[in-house]
Amino acid sequence: MTQQVEATRRVPLSRDRVLAAAVELADEVGIESLSMRRLAQELGVVPMALYKHVANKDELLDGMVDAIIAEIDPPVRDAGWKRTVRLRVLSARRALLRHRWARRVLESRTSTTPAVLGYMDSFMGMFLAGGFSVDLTHHVMHALGSRMWGFTQELFDxxxxxxxxxxxxxxxxxxxxxxxxxxxxxxxxxxxASHDDGSVVGAGCDDQFEFEFALDLMLDGFERLHGQGWTSEKPAGGAAEE
Amino acid sequence: MTQQVEATRRVPLSRDRVLAAAVELADEVGIESLSMRRLAQELGVVPMALYKHVANKDELLDGMVDAIIAEIDPPVRDAGWKRTVRLRVLSARRALLRHRWARRVLESRTSTTPAVLGYMDSFMGMFLAGGFSVDLTHHVMHALGSRMWGFTQELFDxxxxxxxxxxxxxxxxxxxxxxxxxxxxxxxxxxxASHDDGSVVGAGCDDQFEFEFALDLMLDGFERLHGQGWTSEKPAGGAAEE
DNA sequence: CTTGACAAGTGTACTGCGTACACCTACTGT
DNA sequence: ACAGTAGGTGTACGCAGTACACTTGTCAAG
CATH class of the missing domain: 1.20.5 (Single alpha-helices involved in coiled-coils or other helix-helix interfaces)
Structure with missing residues (x-):
């Protein structure tokens, strides 16, 4: 009988199970309460057991971010670059909103996991496929910054x-x-910003509206620059210096 | 003699001395190495002594941010709104770049200290003084987001x-x-992005250029919207629901 | 000059964290 | 049947923030 119980729980840990549990736990209790000890407890295991599947906590966080990135839809096909980009960003936003801790982790992570690189690569691909120059694509990516992930720094929390x-x-x-x-x-x-609603700051405004407002403002700006064949006029040459 | 030594160091702690030391220490060793213990040591004092001047570590961080905000120049006078905003943001950027940890702290802080509120208030004032509607000013603030502080999420660190x-x-x-x-x-x-320079990611690009590129893109967008008397057409009424 | 109150600084100790390291155990392929 | 190994355990360390009870230094009032 105890054998059976053990057999039931003896589904062995695995990196994926650890990551999934971590994501779930962070969803429930918040990222600041996610500790290795707590996570282990949730999995019915001793803390050090986790280290057989993730190298350390940083790697755990990286893995969690990767799991969220996997939730982002791939680019839609056969739409103009603008619509493709817009939809992709909004899909990313939905994923990040399902896991509110993800924004912070993504921000604080200096890391570039394959999943992050993959997303960025495909993101740049959308502009390039839309006929953007490599140069403009570069600046556009910088300008978007974290808005590429579907979030903005909130003014007030x-x-x-x-x-x-x-x-x-x-x-x-x-x-x-x-x-x-x-x-x-x-x-x-x-x-x-909040006529009907009694609150004073923050809650009165529609975050989704604000986000799309800013996103469209940027996309329109990109479109305009692209339309006029914008190039960053770098100081000609440069080989002269050094 | 020991008396004298003591007399010399007996410049008593004060909130300001603590904050100044914290800022300096964070500049030197990075924010992640700034602990209450380390800071106390730097001040030649026992850790708990700090708690007579700051309530806890969060308040310390808030105070540090406030100190940086105080370094931002006030708005220039008698320039158009666009130039005023631009210069202010770039001044904020300079302050934040002098203290590279400040970006992270500002991001992670949910708090709204008087200094933060004051900066935001004066920031909105620049748009309002430029003739922006309250409505547009609101959206513009959201769109700017953390760019108001002179930074953007770096693509790669x-x-x-x-x-x-x-x-x-x-x-x-x-x-x-x-x-x-x-x-x-x-x-x-x-x-x-990095012809002449051997590096592959990040270092090849000029962060300052990228920042100003994006900033100007947004300011131009704002100008256009303002010029055409943009208003967010809210769904009429709303009292009907509930 | 004493006194006693109050602010500033100290010492000790508690909890929780990430994780190193040595150990055990149960399953695998030979 | 057995050795090797992957997976799980137990103990322990150092560092963090900070509660709480203490001493000390300073200064005003008696």
Whole structure:
């Protein structure tokens, strides 16, 4: 009987099982609470057992990111570059939103795993296939930056707003009048962004709208540059120096 | 005599001294090596002494960020909004580049200290003063995102390139041919970006150029939208739902 | 000059982390 | 039947942040 129990759980660990469990755990408790010990416990195993499948925690994080990247849809076929890029970014965004920790990990990772490189490569491919010069593609990639992954640095994070909502009404009023005095512009902009909804910062705005607004702004800019055959005029030559 | 020594070092700690030392230490050894213990040691004091001046490490980091923000120049006067914004961002960029750890801390911080709010407020003020609608200003702020602080997520970080440079020539060749096979687009773009210089990724490109390229692309986009009186057409009403 | 209060600095100790290293164990191919 | 090995275990180390009780230095009031 114990044999059976053991037989049931004796599905041996594997790199994939470890990564999957890590992703799930991070989804549940947040990346900051994901420790090797906690993960091991979740898998019913002693912490050091994990090290037979991942070299260390950094590699674990890399693997988790790779798993998320695998969720991104491949480029659609036979659409113009703009639509292809747009859809791909939005697909990446959906994947990253399913795993909210992924943004931070991706940002903090200096690493370039094969999955990351593969995504970037195929991303550049979309522009090149659209007739962009290698030169322009390069700058475009830099300009997109992390927006290629479907996210932007949030202006305010939820907590600030959460705190506000949790405050006593009079404290809210006090804070509001203090803000009106010290940060009049923020207040103006924030309240305009949230007529019907009582919140002041952040929550009043539609992140998805903001993201697409900025993405389209950039894509339009790229289109314009491409249309006018833009080239970075580098200082002619350069062999002269040194 | 020991008295004198003590008298000399008896310049008492203060929040400002702690923050200044923390900034300096982070500049020297990197943010990941900045621990309360290490900082205390640097100040010739026992770790717990710091807690008389900062509540905890998070507050220390917040304070450090605030100190960097204080280094950003105020907006220039009597220039158009575009030039004003541009110069301000580039000033922020200079400050952040003087303290390379600041980018990460700013990114990871969910907090909104008065200094952060103040900067944002004055930033919005530049657009509003330029005649932007509150609405457009709002979206523009989101679109800028962390570029407002003068940085972008780097595509590749130095390490990858550093490793490559440190490799044996034949290993380099092997890696190159492997990359040509698996990431042909990356290779194309990267090599084009670094004709004269031997490196393959990252180092070949001029970060400052890339940053300004993207910044100007966005500012031009904003200008265009502003010129045509852009408004986000929100779904009329909304009170109907709930 | 004493005193006593309060701010600044100290010492010790706790918990949790990542992970090195030596060990055991159960399955595999010969 | 047995040796080799991959996978799991147990113990232990150093480093982190910080709670809590303590001493010390300084200065105002009696």
């Amino acid at each position: 939820d907590p600030a707003n959460g705190n506000f909502a949790d405050m006593a009404p009079d404290a809210q009023a006090a804070m509001l009048s203090e803000m009106a005095e010290r940060y009049p512009n923020i207040l103006k902009v924030a309240t305009a | 130095d390490p990858a390139n550093g490793n490559f440079a440190d490799m044996a020539p034949d290993a380099q060749a092997a890696m190159l041919s492997e990359m040509a096979e698996r990431y042909p687009n990356i290779l194309k773009v990267a090599t084009a």
